[in-house]
Amino acid sequence: MTDTGTPIVRMTDIHKSFGHVQALRGVDLDLHAGRVLGLIGDNGAGKTTLVKIMAGVFPPSRGTVHYKGEQVRWKNPSQSRASGLEIVYQDLGLVPIMNIARNFFLGKEPRSRWGFLDFDHMATESLRAIAEMGIFLDDAEELVENLSGGERKALAISRSLYFGVQVLMLDEPTAALSVKETHAVLDLMETLKERGIATVFITHNIHHAYAVSDHFVALNAGVKVLDADKADVTPEMLTEAVIGEPLAQVTSHSLAASVGNGNPEN
Amino acid sequence: MTINATDPVSVDGTDRRGRDDFRRRVNRMVRRIPELGIFSTLVLLVGVFSIGAANFRTVDSYTSILTVAANVGIVALGCGFLMISGEFDISVGSVYLIATLFFAQMANAGLIPPLAFLVTLVLCAVIGLVNGLITVNLRIPSFIVTLAAMMFYRGLHIILTRGFSVSYKADKEFLEMVAGITFSLMRNTVIWWILLAIILQVVLAKTRYGNWVLATGGDAQAARNSGVPVSRVKVINFALCSLLAGFAGAANMARFLTSQSQLGMGMEFEAITAAVIGGTLLMGGKGSMVGAVLGAIFVSVIRSGLIFFGYSSYIYMPVTGIILMLAVIINRGFSNFRLLQFQRSDA
Numbered sequence: 001m002t003d004t005g006t007p008i009v010r011m012t013d014i015h016k017s018f019g020h021v022q023a024l025r026g027v028d029l030d031l032h033a034g035r036v037l038g039l040i041g042d043n044g045a046g047k048t049t050l051v052k053i054m055a056g057v058f059p060p061s062r063g064t065v066h067y068k069g070e071q072v073r074w075k076n077p078s079q080s081r082a083s084g085l086e087i088v089y090q091d092l093g094l095v096p097i098m099n100i101a102r103n104f105f106l107g108k109e110p111r112s113r114w115g116f117l118d119f120d121h122m123a124t125e126s127l128r129a130i131a132e133m134g135i136f137l138d139d140a141e142e143l144v145e146n147l148s149g150g151e152r153k154a155l156a157i158s159r160s161l162y163f164g165v166q167v168l169m170l171d172e173p174t175a176a177l178s179v180k181e182t183h184a185v186l187d188l189m190e191t192l193k194e195r196g197i198a199t200v201f202i203t204h205n206i207h208h209a210y211a212v213s214d215h216f217v218a219l220n221a222g223v224k225v226l227d228a229d230k231a232d233v234t235p236e237m238l239t240e241a242v243i244g245e246p247l248a249q250v251t252s253h254s255l256a257a258s259v260g261n262g263n264p265e266n
Numbered sequence: 267m268t269i270n271a272t273d274p275v276s277v278d279g280t281d282r283r284g285r286d287d288f289r290r291r292v293n294r295m296v297r298r299i300p301e302l303g304i305f306s307t308l309v310l311l312v313g314v315f316s317i318g319a320a321n322f323r324t325v326d327s328y329t330s331i332l333t334v335a336a337n338v339g340i341v342a343l344g345c346g347f348l349m350i351s352g353e354f355d356i357s358v359g360s361v362y363l364i365a366t367l368f369f370a371q372m373a374n375a376g377l378i379p380p381l382a383f384l385v386t387l388v389l390c391a392v393i394g395l396v397n398g399l400i401t402v403n404l405r406i407p408s409f410i411v412t413l414a415a416m417m418f419y420r421g422l423h424i425i426l427t428r429g430f431s432v433s434y435k436a437d438k439e440f441l442e443m444v445a446g447i448t449f450s451l452m453r454n455t456v457i458w459w460i461l462l463a464i465i466l467q468v469v470l471a472k473t474r475y476g477n478w479v480l481a482t483g484g485d486a487q488a489a490r491n492s493g494v495p496v497s498r499v500k501v502i503n504f505a506l507c508s509l510l511a512g513f514a515g516a517a518n519m520a521r522f523l524t525s526q527s528q529l530g531m532g533m534e535f536e537a538i539t540a541a542v543i544g545g546t547l548l549m550g551g552k553g554s555m556v557g558a559v560l561g562a563i564f565v566s567v568i569r570s571g572l573i574f575f576g577y578s579s580y581i582y583m584p585v586t587g588i589i590l591m592l593a594v595i596i597n598r599g600f601s602n603f604r605l606l607q608f609q610r611s612d613a
Contacts, residue, residue, distance in 0.1 A: 078493055093491035095484035097551045098477075106481050107493035109474040116472040141297065 006069060008033050008198045009054060009085075009167055014063035016049055016222075023049045024060070025222045031167060031198040036189055038213030039202045042242055045219040047202045051169040054200075055087045056080040067167075084166035088156045090175055096145035100137065101126045103144050104159050129158040133188050150181030157188055161195065168192060169200040174208045186212050206238045218242050300545050301557045303596065308564050315571040322574040329452040331566045336459040337514055338536045339562030343459075343466055344510030345534070346541030346558040348503040350470070352483035352550030353401060353408040355394070355504065357415035358511035359533035364419045365390050365515030366525035367426060373436035380440050383516055390512025391505045393419070398504030402497040408504075416534065424527045431526035434519055441520035455517045460559070462510070467555035479503065483550025539586060540565050543593040564589075 007030035016024040024046045031037055041047045053060045056074020065072050067083065074080045077087070094103050101119065104126035112118040123140035130137055135154035137147075144152060153173055160168055170189075174182045189212045192199045203209050209216065216233060218226035218241040226233070226241035296302065316323035341358050348355050365386050372382035397415050401408045434441075442448075445455050470476040481489035482499045490496045511533075519525060542548060543564050544557025568589065569582050 077491075081493070089491070093488045095481045095488050095551070097484045097547075098480055102477055102480070106477065106489065109477055111474060116468075117474060117477065139294075141294070143297075 005032065007031055007066075008068060010066040011050070011054060012064045012066070014050065014053060014065075015061045016046075016053060016058075017061050023222050024053075024219075026063075027219065027222075027224045028227075029217055029224070031200065032215075033166070033198050034193050034196045035214040036193060036199040036201050036212050038209035038216045038238075039200050039219070040204060040206060040209050040216060040238060040242055041219035042204055044221075045242070046222040047204075047219055048171060050219065051087055051171065051200055051202060054080075054167070055085050055169060057087075084164055085169070086160045086165045086167070087169040087171060088153075088160060088173065090172045094144050094152060094156060097143060099141045099143050100130075100147075100155060101140040104129070104140075104155065104162070108163060125162070126155075126159075129162045130154050132161075133158045133191060135184070148181060149177045150184045153177075153181075153185050154188060157192070161192075161197070165197065167198045167200070169202065171202045172204075173201070174203060174205060182208065204242070206235050206242065210235045210238065220244065300552075301554055301560060304544055304557055304560045304564065308560055308567065311564065311567055311571070315567065315574065319571070319574040322571060325451065327570065327574070329456075331570050332456045332563065333453045334569070335559075335562045335566035336453065336455040337518060338533060338540060338565070339559055340455070340459050340462060340514040340517070341511050341533060341537040342540035342544075342558045342562045343463055343555055344507035345537040346544065346546045346553050346555065347466055347470070347479070348500075348507040349538070349541055349546050349548070350483045350550055350553040351479045351500055351503045352486060353398075353500055353504065354538075355397065355412045355507045355511075356409065356534040356538075357393075357397065357412040357419065358507065358537055359530035360416045360419035360423075361390050361393055361508045361511040362515035362518070362530035362533055363423050363525070363527065364393075365512035366519040366529060367423055367432060368512075369516040369519045370432050370434045370523075370525050373434060374432075376436075378440075379436055382436075383440070383444070386516045387509055387512050390515075391509040393512075394505040394508025395501060397508065398501035401504065402500050420527065420531075423525075427525070427527065429527060431524050433525075434523040438523075441523075445517045445521035453521070455514075455521070458513075458517070462513075463555045463559045470553075470555060475499075480551060483547075483552070485551070536565060536586075537562075539590045539593075542590060542597070545597060547597060548594065561593075 009029075009031040011027065011029040014024050014027045014029075015022070027046070027050060029037075029050065039047050039050065052058060054065060056072075056077050056079055059073065065074075067085070072080075072083075080086075095106065098106070101122040105122050110118045110121050110125075112121075127137055127140050130151075133154040135151055137151065144155065147155065157168070157170070173185050177185060186208065189199060189201060193214075201209055201213055210230070213230060215229050216226060216238060217224060218238060220242060225244070226238065321327060341362060345355060345358060368386040368389055369382055372385060373379045377385070393415065397408070397411050400406060401411045443454065444458075445453055448454055449457070470479060478489065478494045478496075478499050481492070481494050482496045486496050515530065518529065540561035541553065541558045542561070544554060544559070544561030546553030546558065565586060568585060569579075572581055572585065573579055
């Protein structure tokens with residue numbers, strides 16, 4: 001059921017240690033275009049480490065990453081970004097005291113004939129792209145520090161989309177948002193699905209993850225303890241995986257095999 | 267749960283389209299022309315001084331104010347540009363000093379003056395380059411790096427000259443172009459200053475590099491995440507800052523024909539003051555070259571005005587200190603004002 005077509009990203013047997021700390025121990029993970037993967041786990045479970053490896057922030061200690069069927073060894077995040085993978089961090093990578101248009105095109109500024117910034121283009125394109133996320137802003141010169149949390153997320157995500165992202169990793173995108181804004185961000189993820197983006201939704205909020213994800217991977221102390229389609233799990237099972245002992249591994253496969261005894265094999 | 271995509275209501279429920287009220291328009295104008303505040307204050311100040319002191323309202327007085335302003339103003343451009351990218355350079359006074367010596371010695375040694383001038387600028391840019399590379403690569407605060415440079419180059423000057431002043435003895439024709447009087451009213455340094463300011467203002471506000479400078483000072487990590495070569499931007503700006511300090515120093519030599527070791531002392535603070543009064547944020551991310559020009563004129567007007575009003579020249583320092591403090595508060599005040607204005611009802 002998971003394996004509908006080839007995965008756009010396949011991570012195999014990923015290990016990562018920082019000094020003596022084993023952050024990840026043999027994690028496998030597949031991402032598919034047009035699907036949201038809920039990557040859940042408690043603080044320190046290794047979620048962010050895993051996506052940072054996917055985006056080339058640092059290499060894995062062991063294991064391989066395949067992107068579109070080919071093995072990749074990113075040297076840095078710029079390289080992976082150029083290929084269409086991007087992390088939208090919790091703090092978003094926006095410059096608060098710069099305006100929307102300048103932030104939107106930061107690092108990829110369009111230039112007009114004389115080599116100067118093309119402000120008209122920057123203003124209309126940035127507002128249009130953000131509007132596609134269902135967020136309507138009317139002044140591209142408004143400073144980002146004056147935007148609400150949800151508007152900032154929309155800016156950051158629409159910027160990634162505009163520049164051709166194919167795999168988007170959202171690091172705790174609903175943290176520190178009001179209820180309304182959280183819903184708006186969850187709606188954004190539906191938009192990402194429609195656009196055919198492979199999305200990783202990193203969160204420790206099970207309910208947010210459950211609302212939009214198609215598939216779940218739970219990490220617990222660096223070990224994958226669950227890998228299942230939405231149809232096969234309940235929020236309670238996800239919570240159990242996140243806070244339980246990090247020994248048992250639950251997959252759609254093992255769930256199917258273990259129906260009846262309720263005790264997933266390792 | 268879903269928000270209707272055609273509804274012009276942002277996620278917090280505020281209608282953002284129908285809010286083009288007066289305060290917002292004022293806010294937008296302040297944002298577009300941030301120099302408006304310093305400009306009107308400057309006009310007011312010149313007005314008061316002109317009415318109050320007959321000596322002040324003469325063409326000679328105005329042009330001498332501009333000439334004095336140009337000297338520190340050229341340095342303020344570089345300091346301001348660097349500050350916008352989030353770094354400080356307090357070695358500019360010493361670089362200014364060492365430039366006078368470089369220029370004089372090379373010209374005296376027989377290098378043709380334009381070339382001596384050019385090599386001086388290159389050497390000063392290299393000084394800035396070194397400051398920048400140390401700051402960026404060794405992650406030492408630029409305040410400390412340039413404090414060290416400030417002592418080093420002033421000390422170097424004293425060692426090289428054994429404390430004596432060095433005079434310019436070469437051909438003086440080129441000097442006229444740098445700091446002479448072409449347009450009967452003011453020194454050419456004023457023209458170079460304004461030209462440099464215009465170029466830098468355009469670079470800052472209208473080019474890709476300018477966007478990188480603003481982003482680097484605004485939030486270096488975010489800029490880096492967006493692919494901005496933050497370290498390179500900073501190093502380039504350090505070099506630019508020292509180059510302009512060198513330009514001002516060499517121009518000073520062209521005018522006074524002498525290099526002595528107390529030249530440029532305290533200049534770093536005057537330059538930073540001018541930039542800050544002109545709206546440059548101390549923490550970086552915002553500022554303007556037009557503002558820095560107005561700031562330098564402002565400081566120069568205060569200095570001359572107080573003297574014309576018969577105050578002792580000692581009062582200049584404390585007055586400038588108070589104005590600097592006020593400028594910082596006002597700079598911050600504007601952003602507070604903005605925040606208040608757009609406060610949302612979100613939780």
